[in-house]
Amino acid sequence: MTIEQLRGQFPILGEKVYGRPLVYLDNAATSQRPLSVVEKWEQITLKSNANLHRAVHKLAADATAEYEGARQAAADFIGAGDAHEIVFTSGATAAINLVAFCFGEAFIKAGDKIIVSEEEHHSNIVPWQMMAQRKGAVLKVLPVDDNGQLRVDMLDDMLSDGKVRLLSVAHISNVLGIVNPVEEIIAKCHKYGCAVLVDGAQGIVHQKVDVTAMGCDFYAFSGHKLYAAPGTGVLYAKKEWLDAFPPYMGGGEMIETVRWTGTTFAKAPHKFEAGTQNISGTPTLVPAFEIATRMREQSIDSEAVAVKDFVYEALKGNPLVRLFGCPDRPEDKIPLFSFCVDGVHHEDLALILDKMGFAVRSGQMCAEPLMDRFGVTGMLRASFAPYNTMEEAQMFINALDKAVKMLR
Amino acid sequence: MTLEEKKLQVVEDFSMYDEWLDKYEYLIEQGKNLEPFPEESKTEDKLIKGCQSRVWLDCEMKDGKLWFKADSDAIITKGIISLLIDVYSGRTPQEIANDDFAFLDQIGLKENLSPTRAGGLASMVETIKAKAAEAAAEPKAEAEAEAEVLSAADVKELAPLYENVVLALKQVYDPEIPVNIYDLGLIYEININKEHRAYIKMTFTAPNCPMADMVISEAKTSVEDVPGITGCDIDLVFEPAWSQDMMTDEAKVTLGFDVDLDDSQA
Numbered sequence: 001m002t003i004e005q006l007r008g009q010f011p012i013l014g015e016k017v018y019g020r021p022l023v024y025l026d027n028a029a030t031s032q033r034p035l036s037v038v039e040k041w042e043q044i045t046l047k048s049n050a051n052l053h054r055a056v057h058k059l060a061a062d063a064t065a066e067y068e069g070a071r072q073a074a075a076d077f078i079g080a081g082d083a084h085e086i087v088f089t090s091g092a093t094a095a096i097n098l099v100a101f102c103f104g105e106a107f108i109k110a111g112d113k114i115i116v117s118e119e120e121h122h123s124n125i126v127p128w129q130m131m132a133q134r135k136g137a138v139l140k141v142l143p144v145d146d147n148g149q150l151r152v153d154m155l156d157d158m159l160s161d162g163k164v165r166l167l168s169v170a171h172i173s174n175v176l177g178i179v180n181p182v183e184e185i186i187a188k189c190h191k192y193g194c195a196v197l198v199d200g201a202q203g204i205v206h207q208k209v210d211v212t213a214m215g216c217d218f219y220a221f222s223g224h225k226l227y228a229a230p231g232t233g234v235l236y237a238k239k240e241w242l243d244a245f246p247p248y249m250g251g252g253e254m255i256e257t258v259r260w261t262g263t264t265f266a267k268a269p270h271k272f273e274a275g276t277q278n279i280s281g282t283p284t285l286v287p288a289f290e291i292a293t294r295m296r297e298q299s300i301d302s303e304a305v306a307v308k309d310f311v312y313e314a315l316k317g318n319p320l321v322r323l324f325g326c327p328d329r330p331e332d333k334i335p336l337f338s339f340c341v342d343g344v345h346h347e348d349l350a351l352i353l354d355k356m357g358f359a360v361r362s363g364q365m366c367a368e369p370l371m372d373r374f375g376v377t378g379m380l381r382a383s384f385a386p387y388n389t390m391e392e393a394q395m396f397i398n399a400l401d402k403a404v405k406m407l408r
Numbered sequence: 409m410t411l412e413e414k415k416l417q418v419v420e421d422f423s424m425y426d427e428w429l430d431k432y433e434y435l436i437e438q439g440k441n442l443e444p445f446p447e448e449s450k451t452e453d454k455l456i457k458g459c460q461s462r463v464w465l466d467c468e469m470k471d472g473k474l475w476f477k478a479d480s481d482a483i484i485t486k487g488i489i490s491l492l493i494d495v496y497s498g499r500t501p502q503e504i505a506n507d508d509f510a511f512l513d514q515i516g517l518k519e520n521l522s523p524t525r526a527g528g529l530a531s532m533v534e535t536i537k538a539k540a541a542e543a544a545a546e547p548k549a550e551a552e553a554e555a556e557v558l559s560a561a562d563v564k565e566l567a568p569l570y571e572n573v574v575l576a577l578k579q580v581y582d583p584e585i586p587v588n589i590y591d592l593g594l595i596y597e598i599n600i601n602k603e604h605r606a607y608i609k610m611t612f613t614a615p616n617c618p619m620a621d622m623v624i625s626e627a628k629t630s631v632e633d634v635p636g637i638t639g640c641d642i643d644l645v646f647e648p649a650w651s652q653d654m655m656t657d658e659a660k661v662t663l664g665f666d667v668d669l670d671d672s673q674a
Contacts, residue, residue, distance in 0.1 A: 378460065
């Protein structure tokens with residue numbers, strides 16, 4: 001597949017904004033949708049829309065087959081041994097909240113510890129704060145160094161008292177764009193009996209994930225950042241955890257029998273899928289996985305790497321730019337660049353770039369503690385997807401120069 | 409320049425630029441014209457919530473009008489707040505509170521700004537309105553604080569001043585009504601303090617009176633011209649609302665209203 005063919009799958013990339021060609025560089029916030037995803041959504045909505053699992057009629061059987069087919073596809077995509085280890089959620093946030101609640105109820109008592117890293121998205125901080133408060137547990141923070149790399153060297157000390165029950169860490173930070181050494185972290189944690197949740201919201205997009213090889217206890221990601229419909233998400237959890245978890249939300253679908261004397265619950269994963277599910281959305285994960293896989297083909301990937309190297313070098317070479325997240329090994333960097341420009345406010349830059357046709361993100365990027373860590377009120381972020389071309393990358397660097405000149 | 413004229417001028421200024429980048433250049437220039445905001449005044453309570461960039465806004469009441477000061481760490485935001493200040497500073501709280509801020513739509517500020525920035529603009533407008541509403545409620549308290557104990561000698565000295573201030577107010581007309589503002593019943597209160605500074609509380613027949621600015625400034629000048637008066641502050645109030653009963657009989661006759669004769673003879 002060529003990059004032009006790939007772009008042809010995403011009609012929105014041909015749109016204009018303010019009369020200029022759109023250059024979409026906010027992929028870390030949400031990606032665009034390919035035709036195949038839209039068509040899957042349309043096919044289910046127009047041809048086989050019915051509620052799942054319960055009814056005996058044809059449409060319900062078709063819809064259920066699509067939905068459960070997506071579960072198997074998700075298990076295959078991330079290398080889970082068993083489709084029963086896949087719980088569908090509305091997104092990564094919902095997946096993390098589910099684990100924070102259920103793990104907290106089942107395994108956390110007063111005085112226990114939870115670790116999150118300093119670079120986490122609010123979605124991977126607040127659920128743990130809420131749980132810690134409820135259960136009287138203590139939340140500890142694994143810091144990052146000045147280059148934005150996790151201080152994994154501090155982990156043994158933090159784990160050594162044996163009180164840490166769970167560590168939750170981003171596979172790739174949505175601000176720093178560095179692939180974290182999750183295997184090493186997991187190995188250390190497991191040595192001390194500490195479970196690990198990997199927030200894969202960005203990781204699933206930029207890495208080939210194999211949860212079995214990685215060894216994580218939980219892996220969470222959203223569909224919408226991976227080209228699928230919004231409102232879709234996946235929680236991978238090892239079967240022994242899911243079986244030990246109490247139910248999360250009560251409602252239809254998650255029960256076995258309901259009597260006034262009490263209710264028995266369905267087995268995992270359905271125990272965690274209360275209420276009507278995202279009937280048309282979740283099956284769009286299947287074409288999304290397909291296109292994500294095709295983007296890893298040599299012809300596309302080599303261009304993506306060239307784009308990343310070009311932007312990385314251009315930003316590093318600009319004396320006015322302070323780039324956050326520069327790993328020791330360049331291959332650990334993904335094409336996600338958060339930076340400040342000396343003497344220019346990130347919001348002004350984003351506004352000018354917007355008028356030039358570039359969609360970039362400015363502000364705290366849902367990671368206020370990390371902004372505090374680096375002593376800034378916000379940053380500008382350009383995040384690339386494999387459908388972004390070298391030409392777009394060059395246009396971006398030129399536009400950035402122009403905008404900076406205008407504002408300084 | 410009246411508020412309406414000022415808004416028209418801004419809309420015209422903006423219409424000169426077709427390109428949005430040029431409009432931003434214009435805003436950036438506006439931002440540079442802001443008078444400096446002291447660093448020590450950039451406190452949490454002056455920070456406007458709901459903006460991606462930080463915006464500080466402060467205001468003070470002088471001569472019945474609100475004067476704003478502001479700053480921002482982002483230069484386009486600074487331009488926007490500077491534009492707002494340019495339009496709304498030096499207006500009475502009532503004028504601001506009653507304004508619909510619709511000119512912002514006309515220059516395309518609301519629709520063309522990024523979602524977070526549009527939210528920020530809304531927060532700025534809300535804050536300015538809130539300050540105006542607060543100030544509109546305040547003059548009463550201020551006047552009370554100014555109240556002082558007068559001796560018999562003071563009163564004797566002040567009495568002729570009151571008569572002269574009334575005469576001065578009777579010189580002032582709303583250009584559309586052939587009755588002076590005093591006989592029209594627009595003057596609610598006159599206070600003169602020991603320093604011979606006059607405090608006047610007045611109203612208009614309707615809150616959106618287009619000539620309000622002009623009439624107030626004329627009244628102020630007229631009163632300040634009274635020998636012995638050292639200054640004059642005018643507060644515009646709409647509580648209680650003006651009604652025809654507040655006119656003198658003379659005014660009612662001039663304007664062709666029925667006069668209750670029994671009442672007037674009593």
